Amino acid sequence: MNNLIKVISWPFLLLAFSMVLGCPGAGESTDENSDVANVRRNIILQYVRQGRLTPVMREKLLTLTTQQALTDYAQQQDAAYLESLPIDGNLAMDVLNNVVGIGPRFSGSEGMLQQQKMLEAIFEEHGGVVEYQRFKAKNPISQQGVEVVDMANMIVRWFPERKQRIVLCAHYDTRPFPDNDPDPQKRRGIFVGANDGGSGVAVLCALAAKMSKCKSGYGIDMVLFDGEELVYNSARDPFFLGSTHFAQQYVIDKPEYKYVAGILLDMVADANLQIYQEVNSRRLAPKVVQQVWATAKRLGISEFRASARHEVRDDHLPLNQIAGIPTIDIIDFDYPSPQIRQTYWHTTEDTADKCSAISMAHVGWVVWEWMNNQK
Numbered sequence: 001m002n003n004l005i006k007v008i009s010w011p012f013l014l015l016a017f018s019m020v021l022g023c024p025g026a027g028e029s030t031d032e033n034s035d036v037a038n039v040r041r042n043i044i045l046q047y048v049r050q051g052r053l054t055p056v057m058r059e060k061l062l063t064l065t066t067q068q069a070l071t072d073y074a075q076q077q078d079a080a081y082l083e084s085l086p087i088d089g090n091l092a093m094d095v096l097n098n099v100v101g102i103g104p105r106f107s108g109s110e111g112m113l114q115q116q117k118m119l120e121a122i123f124e125e126h127g128g129v130v131e132y133q134r135f136k137a138k139n140p141i142s143q144q145g146v147e148v149v150d151m152a153n154m155i156v157r158w159f160p161e162r163k164q165r166i167v168l169c170a171h172y173d174t175r176p177f178p179d180n181d182p183d184p185q186k187r188r189g190i191f192v193g194a195n196d197g198g199s200g201v202a203v204l205c206a207l208a209a210k211m212s213k214c215k216s217g218y219g220i221d222m223v224l225f226d227g228e229e230l231v232y233n234s235a236r237d238p239f240f241l242g243s244t245h246f247a248q249q250y251v252i253d254k255p256e257y258k259y260v261a262g263i264l265l266d267m268v269a270d271a272n273l274q275i276y277q278e279v280n281s282r283r284l285a286p287k288v289v290q291q292v293w294a295t296a297k298r299l300g301i302s303e304f305r306a307s308a309r310h311e312v313r314d315d316h317l318p319l320n321q322i323a324g325i326p327t328i329d330i331i332d333f334d335y336p337s338p339q340i341r342q343t344y345w346h347t348t349e350d351t352a353d354k355c356s357a358i359s360m361a362h363v364g365w366v367v368w369e370w371m372n373n374q375k
Contacts, residue, residue, distance in 0.1 A: 089361030162219030170200025171228030199269035262327030
């Protein structure tokens, strides 16, 4: 995803603060008590954002008086909650950790090749038919302007015989460098792209594990786009190479099947997940936006906020504007939070420890239920 074009509004303060004000330790003078109060407050706010704080849980948290006890209790609750969800957040987190463990995965890199082998094995294990849409792109840092980078969109198909299809997509390349890092010395360092590059891939893998039980009447294609940001200079280099190629080929080839709708997943693992309706999605694919947010409301997934906040240029634009596929962008651009000005986006801080299995399970659940309701 390129950059934030416009901020529509600041979110309302969480009602949870009224709960937190009564937490013991908030007014204590020692550093230790203050640290305990902060841990307790953060856990309560997290559970409120996730829509799962019960009176019993809150009372239990108020009785715990050490950081370790609070952390242990939260981990136990998280583990039990993840087991109750229909999408396997632990699987998604394992995939995310594994792709991040490869290191940088920018287009044409050895890391990208390793990732492709790993993901191909995962998708095939769950019955997906994997193919590559290969193409070449100009190397942005070519001195002579003639060098190219070998690119490949990964396409994974389920129910390939169906002529009406849904596309679920994400980009699986990482930006070459963390060039938005607040420390200028790190802007040519290593960028592993846990949330931006890894999270959409991880959720699609968790969905793949459920595809044998899919009840949708449509065929399903999962597409991992290469070259979303093979960008060394944002003012010079083109974005969205893979999705643009995919959209152009869809128009040129005129396949026998037709995509009726699409969902793009980008930056969906933030531990402080808050997903607003992206402006271009509301304009270009309003019906899909309405369906997805209605699904989230029905499921009680409170991280989906039914208001607009950001206008984002992302891989959904070529799908809408070139291919005519009504596609929305599910994205949490406020990484880590709307209340914090400094971002982890395109910095060395975009690491797996900032990501949440519950966030990915919630997003996957919404997409899964929406998909199954498409008949």
